[in-house]
Amino acid sequence: MLSTQFDMTLLGSLLEMGGEGLRVQLIADLRHAEQELETCCMVERFAEDASTQHMAQVLHSLRGLAMTIGAHQLTAACRHAEELGDDVSREALVASLSQVLQQSASTRDAISRYGRQGS
């Protein structure tokens, strides 16, 4: 399962280079992005400029992080959400963000478990 979602070789080499500090920071950054996106989902008038710009910024940063650590499905989910456009329905946007949140949580889990199960 993980092998299709992640480039474990890349992730492993990064974690070896950055050590435990990087592992903790990666998890914190992913969790922070999730919280930001969850807030965006809860905003009633999500189409307001400030909200959409912030969401786009969070998605862009999250995609950069995902690409760097080889989290392919999270990258794809972020890209899909970024490309939805301004006139997308709220339901479609929430569904897309839910995918991002799910993949981000999965990525956090993989980072958390990497090296502890001999993976």
Place this chain on the structure above:
Amino acid sequence: MTIAQAHPGLMLVEDTPSLQMLYRAVLNKAGFKPFCASTGEEAVRLFSARKPSVVLLDLGLPDRDGLSLLTEMLQAAPETRVIVITANGSVDKAVEATRKGAHDFLVKPLGDVRLVSTVANAMTEYRTMSDKQGRDPAHAQLCQSTFIARSAPMREVQSIIAALARSSAPVFIRGASGTGKKACASIIHLRSARASRPFVAVDCALPDPHALEAALFGTGTSDGEAGASALHRVQGGTLFLRAPEMLPAELQTRLLCVLDAGVDPDQRSTRAPLDFRVICASRNDPQQAMQAQQLRDDLYYRLYVLPLTLPPLDARGEDLPLLAEHFLQDIATQEAKSFTRIAPDAKARLQRHDWKGNLHELRNILRQAVVLHDGPELTAAMLSALPDAPAASPHTPPAPPDLDHALSGKTLAEIEAFAIRAAIARHGGSIPRAAQELDIAPSTIYRRRNDWSDQDA
């Protein structure tokens, strides 16, 4: 002088903490000590206070547009080398950044080799900009090649370089032709406390001793003429001497006086004491040169203080494909070609080759392929400059049939004379260069020529 003053400053602007941490770890490992900003506002403040020479700038900042920040930095300090970082899919923004004056751009995900080599390139360009040698792409490439090091021998070299850069004592770099000795010297200089001062190179194997004297010491006694010499241009910086054992005896004596007294005895009008660090490089063994009385022993002990030996390319096995890809991309950019990758069969062929010419040869082979073919993929068929068969062992080269015929029936002395005369002819009559090729002292050739004259008479 503080560390910040001693080293060309590197600022990293990245808002995602884990990425900032990761890039910092990669750069630290390569010997760079970046200072970091997480927002545009913080970047402006640090840029103004610490005046970095190179900036790694993520364009996607939370509090301001990265492109406007780039413009602001370049307006304040146009000489700054700014490398922009952007996510894949935002390449248009990166291209716009280069139009606005960015030195280069990196697309996420960043490979560690690409990140380090791009920073190294920017550092080199920043320094060489003020150097009278001007921009030398080949030299810049070789400088970067020192940073592309996954092999154990080059990792060892990197750690030695870091130690040598902290010292101010003379360094003597040894290595075969094309291993990047000058680039290595340049890196030591860039990381030393003299980094803000000039790096001046002198080739001591210049065939004309008068030209060599003029290049190193100047020829006149007026300040104006002396000012053009390497010794006066290098003030406060690093003097790089290639093949110092090739210096004529009288110039060795003069150099020794300069090193001992800090003044050039033949430049009487010079007032200021000379202050510089010496880094030498040679493919020859300086100890053997001293024993052969080619290099003065007192000069040998002044120059051969901190040794560093560079491995040949064949000993850098796992570095070869990385170096090849790095050179390919740089050469393709220079030649306006679209090469982006190397096919597995081409990599295999490169790995099989016996790289006697080391990095120079690798670069030349790739340049031939890039110039003669079109990308995006370099294939084995494009490497026609490489021999089809694996190269023979360097220790037992089989003599070509015509050479075998030419030497048959000759005595050892006659074969030696044949080889020496051929080498002199290849170097346009230059005995020092012929001696260097044959790995013998020039005095040996002079003695042999006298012997031949006596025999002819």
